[in-house]
Amino acid sequence: MSRLTDLIARAKAKDRALGDELEREFKALASRRAFGLNFERHRPESVELPGRPIRRGDKVRILPPRGSTAKGDPRLWKVLRIDEDDGKRTAHVSLIDAAEPETADVATDNLVVVAEFRDYIYPGLVSTGKVERGGDKPYHTVINGENFHVLEALTYTHRGKVDAIYIDPPYNSGASDWKYNNNYVGDDDLYRHSKWLAFMERRLLVAKNLLKPSGALIVTIDEHEVRRLGLLLEQTLQGFTIQQVTIVNNPKGVTQGYLSRVEEYAFFCFGPECTIYSADDDLLTFRETKETEDGLSRPRWKGLLRSGDEAQRKDREQMFYPVWINPKSKKIIRAGEYLPLDKEPDFELRDEEGNTAVWPVRKDLSLGRWGVGVDTFNNLVKNGYVALGRYDKKRRSWGITYLTEQHRAEIEEGILSVLSCDPITGVADVAYAGAATRKVRTVWHRTSHDAGAYGTDLVGALLGNGRAFPFPKSLYAVEDALRVVVRGKPNAVVLDFFSGSGTTAHAVMRLNRQDGGRRQSICVTNNEVRATEQATLKKSGLRPGDAEWEQLGICDYITKPRIRAAITGKTPEGEDIDGDYKFTDEFPMTEGFEENAEFFTLTYETPVAVHHNLAFQRIAPLLWMRAGAEGSRIDALPDQGWAVAETYGLLVDLDRSAEFCDAVDACDGLRIAFIVTDDDRRFQSVARRLPDSVEPIRLYESYLSNFRFSMGR
Ligand SMILES: C[S@@+](CC[C@H](N)C(=O)[O-])C[C@H]1O[C@@H](n2cnc3c(N)ncnc32)[C@H](O)[C@@H]1O
Structure with a gap:
């Protein structure tokens, strides 16, 4: 180091400017953390x-x-x-x-x-269409734009308001699957990993400002960046609890290196106040349950006769005992003393009340043993946790089942409920209390997560006509991931800023249908044309920005049509969508969803060039989103100087404040009043006259300057 300082001093002596610049770079390098993830920030993007x-x-x-x-x-x-x-x-x-x-x-x-990214931007939104089937439900929004800039705009509309962020960023596989500064990053790029980290860090830092303290961020990734991403998340999301989930998403496997890869990963980053919801399914194991006519889910009781290894009488001498039963009433009375190995069981044993003894006899008619000892058995009987099945003539024995230790623990925790006890046999009727009773595990193995069948094929069915998107997620995998964090939040706001084909919006709509929720999603994606198609388009003389080029971009060609198709139940060609939804909620895809969605494109304005009314039009959707993306929107400056919509109001002419405040008073459910004035005192005086339930927000008269962002500096 001292050698470097010395060299810098000599450089300064020769050329002051060069020396200063070297010193700055040196300081930047020296200030880097010694441990953790070190990478170039690649400024500016x-x-x-x-x-x-x-x-x-x-x-x-x-x-x-x-x-x-x-x-x-x-x-x-x-x-x-x-x-x-x-x-x-x-x-x-x-x-x-x-x-x-x-x-x-x-x-x-x-x-x-x-x-x-270090330049100031003045973002605006232009609506490019909508689908309305959801009555007064909030709108799902889809924004076509560079996600960094959209995230910046969302810091105005959704700071601390988002319940869950789900992202599936480019995996940096080396196969030119993403662009940095408009160039595809291939595996020959020496800065490939550091560019990816800089790209991700910049976005994560803005995104975390959008999350509620009770929110969670889910990021999926595969083997190419999983290790680096884990460190990056630890560094950028301090105070979060991070868990890594392994998802078997390609059960057929892809040969990679020496082994066949079947999985990818999801980092679940839980905010400091996040609450987690149990699920019907832990996504790894299978719980043996039987659905019964009354629709309740009951556990499968375990056979008392030990099977498999160590199932012989000699293996556990003390677990060979008679079980006294009443064959008429089918009541189990108690367990008798165990029979030492040197004594033969008496199959004709009866007591004076007509009760008979049942011995553990295996299928091959050899003597076996029971699965629990005498004391445990008698306790189970007392609670009604043992039941008598059928008599087996060949074995001269009865089937006996009981509730295992795990079932008993579930009863203790309130997961299983004892509904009643049979008045004659005393046997308990137990059922799972609610549907959601299990903790999701960190390894997921479900056929529903197969990205081929329930990602690629499902998107193919929705869009018809050969439109294909590379590697969409399984709809049901995204649904399961989101269920973990928003199940108990029927009004959750879910953001995906790498939304690709729009799977997240689709999954949120399914969750809403399952519990009558009013969750809304915000999906952001750029309008990249697939790398493989770009050369052909370029050869034919087209360029990005041309209508023929843009119509083939992801957002216009895939995301918007997919979300429209999901809601309407019709392909872009107007045909009924073929096939049914599966798993948790099965119904024909052609039924669609009772939801609303609106599509936008991010615009970049220059404040000087935009006249008053146009500037307002560009920010109007942002005001509406801030108020909850619900109900109608005030799209133009109102002639009468003020306007109220379902969820917000706008006051432009402060001489009309009295009328405005009266109108606000008369509206139920109004959340925000935007007040346009450069004069702070006048703003305060209107704010004081508004009801407590209405949040006053000041807007500058030069509308675009309310949304001036530059965080990439
Ligand atoms: C891996 S895909 C997501 C797929 C998605 N989960 C699905 O199920 O369809 C990533 C998407 O992010 C988009 N994307 C990449 N960089 C972006 C950026 N800087 N701004 C906006 N979108 C971007 C890509 O166009 C691509 O569609």
Whole structure:
């Protein structure tokens, strides 16, 4: 280190600026933690915004000519001026951070705007459609956009309001499955892991601000990044309890390395105040239950005759004893003393009341033994936990069943209930108390989690017509994961900011149907066209931003149509969806769901260029989302200076405050009043006149500045 300090001092002496810069880098390196996960932060991250008009001052990249499949020029240029000639716009651009100044004149059609994450952004939302079948239920929202920027926008609408985040990020498999700064990251990229970590960390840091303290974050991952992700989560989510779940999602297996891989993982990160719900199924073991006519689930009682290993009389001498029964009433009376090995059992034994003795006789007619000792047995009898079955002539014995130690523990915990006792035999009727009675395990092995059958094939059935999405999750696996954290929360808000085909929204709708909930999901995904299709589109002269290109992007081609299809029960072609939902709630897919959903695209505004009303339109959906994404929306500045919708109100003209406050008073269920003013005193005076149940929120008159974000700095 001292050698380095010395070298820096010498560099400073020669070239002050260079020396200072070296020193800064050195300090940054030296301040890194010695233990834990070390990686480059790769600042700044950036995103291209195809289709966004080019304006003076924008940062841009120069696109390769149409028809070319060449990699784009990664350099960034700044637009200094735009000249218009005969309807043709030409930008005069200069290279950013160039050693030698370089300028160029480029047709604006050949430029694409770039938003660096350290730049301020002014996000807006434009509605691109909706589906309404859910009456007054809140809307599921689907947002097409760069998730980092959408997360920033959500810090305005949902800070501390989200109950569960479920994400399935790109797994960084090395097969160009994701982009960093607009370039696919392949396995030849030396910074592959550190780019992925920087990408994930940036988003997790914003996302955790959205969670309630009682919330939970679930992240799925496979073997490529599981170890690094585990460390990253520990570092970024301090105060959370993190558990790793192994999910068998491909039971057929993929040969990888030496063994055949059948699983992936989910990290469950429970917030400090998170509560967990029991389930009907622990997702690993099978509980032997029998469904009965009354619809109750009863445990399967265990045979008292020991089977399998060590089942001979000689194996446990003291467990060979007579069980006294009344063959007429079928009442079990008690266990007699055990019979020492050197004595033969008497099969004709009877007492004066007509009770007979039952001995443990195996199928092969040899002498066996019972599964519990005399004392335990007599205790079980007292409680009614032993039942007499049928007489077996061949064995000269009776079937006897009992409640195991685990069942008894479940009775203690209230999981199993004793409903009644038979008045003659005294045998207890026990059933599982509620449906949800078991703790989910950390290894999941269920056919319903097969991503092929219940991910790829299911999405195929919903979309019909050969539309395919690479590797959607099994609908039922996502449903099971969410059930763990939102089962008892019928109004939960669930966010997925890597939503791909929209499985999370679909799973939330299923959960709602199962318990009449009003949960809502927020699904965010970009509109990437599949890597395999991009070359063909480029060769045919198309570019991102062109309508023909964008319509094949994930959000427009898969996510929105899938969610629409799930709700309506019809494929995008209008055909009834073929097939039934399975497992927890089985019904024809064509029934759809009684839910609402609205689709949006994230826009990037420049505050100077947007006039008042348009700027308001762009933020209107954000206000509506903040108020719960429920009921109608105030989409334009109201002519009368104020407006009220079901869940929120908007006051623009403060001279009309009295009318506004009266209208707010008259509305039930109104949660928020947005008050537009730059004057703090006037805001306070209106706020004081509002009912306590209504939260006053101030908006600046320059609407977009309410939503100015830059967290990637
Ligand atoms: C692995 S997929 C998720 C699949 C999803 N769980 C399902 O069942 O369909 C990840 C998705 O995240 C999207 N994505 C990747 N990077 C993104 C980003 N920076 N912003 C928004 N979406 C992104 C990709 O387009 C892809 O659709």
